[in-house]
Amino acid sequence: MSASLPDLAVVYEHPEWFEPLFRALDRHGVSYVKVPLAGGSFDPAGSPAPATVVFSRVAMSSFLREPEHPIFYAQSLFEHWQGLGTRVVNASALNIDTSKARQMSLIARLGLKGPATRVAHRQADIPAAAQGLRFPVLVKADIGGAGAGITRYETPEKLAEAAGEKWCPVGVNGISLIQEYAPRRDGKVTRVETLNGKYLYALDIESPGDAFDLCPADACLVRPGAPTLTMTKANPSPEIIAAVERIAVEGGLEVGGVEYLIDERNGDVLFYDINGLSNFVANPVQVLGFDPHDTLVDWLKAIVAEEKIKRGGERAA
Incomplete structure (x- = not known):
C-alpha cells in the first residue's frame, strides 16, 4: 500500500454525530479521511482500504434515517478490508451490536442478570x-x-x-x-463506556416517564422530539465495572457502552443493552471533568503506530 495513505479513515453514516471526534483528531494532528457510507461501493477483487487504520462508526439506528441503511453493507466492506490485512477498529463489535438477542444471550452466558x-x-x-x-x-x-x-x-x-x-x-x-418491563430505580439508567475492554466512564441518565431514546451525545439532544435528559457522572461499584468489562471483552467491543438499570422492586442490577457506537456525552468536561475523545484519539494513534511498524516489518521481510 502507498506510504502516502492517511493514518485513519473514519467510516460512518450519520452526517453530524462525529464532529466532536473530528475536532479531537484535528487537535491531535492526526491525518484522517472521512468516509461516509452513503454512495459507497467496492470491488471484491480490489478496493484497498483508504487509510492505514479504519475506524467503524456504524450506527444501528441508521435504518431509521434511510430505508437503504448501510449496516449489512458495512459488515461486508469491513470484512473485505480485513481480508486485505487492514486493521478495522471496532468491526468486531458489529456481531453483537446487530442483535439484541445475541446481547441478551451473552449477558446470560456470563452469569449476569438481565430482564427476562x-x-x-x-x-x-x-x-x-x-x-x-x-x-x-x-x-x-x-x-x-x-x-x-x-x-x-x-x-x-x-x-x-x-x-x-x-x-x-x-x-x-x-x-x-x-x-x-423493569421499573428503574430513581427513574434512571446507567451507561458505562469502555475503551479497549476497560472502563472509561459511567453516566446516569434520567428521562421523563418511560422514554427509551437515551442517547446522551450533542447531536442526539437537538433532534426534534428527543426527550429531555438529565446526565450526571456515575460511580458504579467495582463489581459492576468488572461485569461491564467482561461484557465488552466477550462481545468484541473495542469502543462501546453497556447499559444497566437497578430494578426498584428488588434492587437487582439488570444489564439490557450493549452498544458498539459510543458518541460520548455532550459537554464532557462539564459532566465528567475530561473529554473522552482525547483518550480515544490517543488510543487510535497508538494503533496507527503499531500498524505502521508491522507494515514496515512486512516490507523488510
Whole structure:
C-alpha cells in the first residue's frame, strides 16, 4: 500500500454525530479521511482500504434515517478490508451490536442478570413466546437504536391484538424481543463506556416517564422530539465495572457502552443493552471533568503506530 495513505479513515453514516471526534483528531494532528457510507461501493477483487487504520462508526439506528441503511453493507466492506490485512477498529463489535438477542444471550452466558426475555421469529409467534413472562412487557426490534419503536404492552390480550394486526416492533431482520418491563430505580439508567475492554466512564441518565431514546451525545439532544435528559457522572461499584468489562471483552467491543438499570422492586442490577457506537456525552468536561475523545484519539494513534511498524516489518521481510 502507498506510504502516502492517511493514518485513519473514519467510516460512518450519520452526517453530524462525529464532529466532536473530528475536532479531537484535528487537535491531535492526526491525518484522517472521512468516509461516509452513503454512495459507497467496492470491488471484491480490489478496493484497498483508504487509510492505514479504519475506524467503524456504524450506527444501528441508521435504518431509521434511510430505508437503504448501510449496516449489512458495512459488515461486508469491513470484512473485505480485513481480508486485505487492514486493521478495522471496532468491526468486531458489529456481531453483537446487530442483535439484541445475541446481547441478551451473552449477558446470560456470563452469569449476569438481565430482564427476562424471549426472542420471536415472526409477529405471529410473539404471544406464545411471551407466555410465562410477567406483564407489562416491552417489545423491541432485534436491530435497534435510539430506542427505536420500543412499545409497552400491559396485558397478554393487548400484546396478542398488536401481534395479530402486525403492529409490534420488528427488526430489519424480522426478529422481535419480548422483555419483562423493569421499573428503574430513581427513574434512571446507567451507561458505562469502555475503551479497549476497560472502563472509561459511567453516566446516569434520567428521562421523563418511560422514554427509551437515551442517547446522551450533542447531536442526539437537538433532534426534534428527543426527550429531555438529565446526565450526571456515575460511580458504579467495582463489581459492576468488572461485569461491564467482561461484557465488552466477550462481545468484541473495542469502543462501546453497556447499559444497566437497578430494578426498584428488588434492587437487582439488570444489564439490557450493549452498544458498539459510543458518541460520548455532550459537554464532557462539564459532566465528567475530561473529554473522552482525547483518550480515544490517543488510543487510535497508538494503533496507527503499531500498524505502521508491522507494515514496515512486512516490507523488510
